[in-house]
Amino acid sequence: MAEPINVVVTGAAGQIAYSLLYQLAAGSVFGPEQKINLRLLDIPPMMEVLQGVVMELEDLALPLLGDVLPTADPAAAFKDAAAAFLVGAMPRKQGMERKDLLSANVKIFKVQGEALDKYARKDVKVLVVGNPANTNALICSHYAPSIPKENFTAMTRLDQNRAQAALAARIGVQVDKVQNVIIWGNHSSTQYPDASHAVVDLSGGVKAVPAVVNDDAWLNAQFVEMIQKRGAAVIAARKMSSAMSAAKAAGDHMRDWWIGTKPGKWVSMGVVSDGSYGIPKDVVFSFPVTITDQKFKIVQGLPISDFARSKLDVTAKELEEERAEANSVLQQ
Structure with missing residues (x-):
């Protein structure tokens, strides 16, 4: 049995945490x-x-x-943390502008970033779930300069899981038969769910998803829109945001980061851009990654169509705008 590790969950009295905590305690995330x-x-x-x-x-x-330590003190929470799920964030309320949302969240993630910097292990793995997750992760890393930027990630795994499930349903196979669907960009309605590199394991062998679906109009329009708007659809039906599925996705994200991805399989994570695929540096952008020895690598060399490029540009522009808005709040 390995030495115990300290795992932080923020927003721990909330709905997502309520579903996440059992997974953590039962061993389905860290093994x-x-x-x-x-x-x-x-x-x-x-x-x-x-x-x-x-x-x-x-x-x-x-x-x-x-x-188990329940606390309102970030210093106590983050002491010697090996992994952190930053679930707590200010939710967007009706009539709230994105700048207002970012302003409220800058304050939260500044405090948590500073506590991580001061008290957590330097190899701590930080997953930001609370929205706007990509930019919250960027803010948090800014306030934890002694921790490598690649240790801060944002969750787009829920979007990946949604996309995988939608493709499996369309093809008529179990969800685990579909692999390598990609979420590019922001965890927002500008994200680009990309099935063009996805594969499906059929009785006759592994086939490309676009060839099996054989309907580019659906893949480029209804499919993309369905995944982009799925969170809003859940809220409309449930009168609350996704919790069970978000918690499962947070567990999936951290498990793969901790234990690694299988050969030939990649997953989507919001990570600090290094300029891959022409994405501006220093925004937290969702890329396809592989993970070995708890280190992720962005999958390189995937062909990007003109259609995909236009989608990547839109979501990258939104993230640059969010970064600029966050920076203006930071300087106040």
Whole structure:
């Protein structure tokens, strides 16, 4: 049994965390041999609710779960953290401009970035789930200069899972038969869900998804729009945002980062751009990546069509605008 690691979950009294915590404690993220200590961070008014969550974690009676600390103190939460799920963020409210949302979130992620910088392990893996996730991850890394920028990632795995499920349903196969669908760009309605490099495992062998679907008009229009707007569709139906599926995606993202991807398989992660595919540097952009020894590499050399290029440019422009807005808030 490996030495226990400290795992932080922020917004720990919220809905996404409620679904995420069981996965963490049961070993489905860090593996069946890895004991974890949970550090549950939330705001002071949520401490009573958090006590109830702690009781439930105790009542799970799971052998991999060490001690559990509920706290409103970032210093206590991030001490010696090996992994952090930054779920808590200011949600967008009706009538709120993106600048207002970024302004509120800059304050949250500044505090958390500074606490990570001061108290966490220098190899801590930080996954930002709270929206706007890409730019929140950028802000957080800015305030943790002693931690490498590649240790900060944003979640687009929910979008990847949605896209994979939609393609599997269209083709009529189990969801695990579809691989290598890509989410490019921002976790927003400008993201580009790209099936052009995806493959499907059929009884006759592995085939290219576009050839099997055989409907480029659907792949370039309805499919893209369905994934871009899926979060809004869930809110419209459920009157609340995605929680169970978001928690599953957060677990998937961190598990692959921790344990690695299978040969020939890539996954989508929001990472600090190094200029690959002509994307501006120093925005957090979702790319296809492979992961070995807890280090990700952007998949290189994929052909990008003119249609795809136009989509990548739109989502990159939005991320540059968000970065500029965040920087203007940081300088106030």
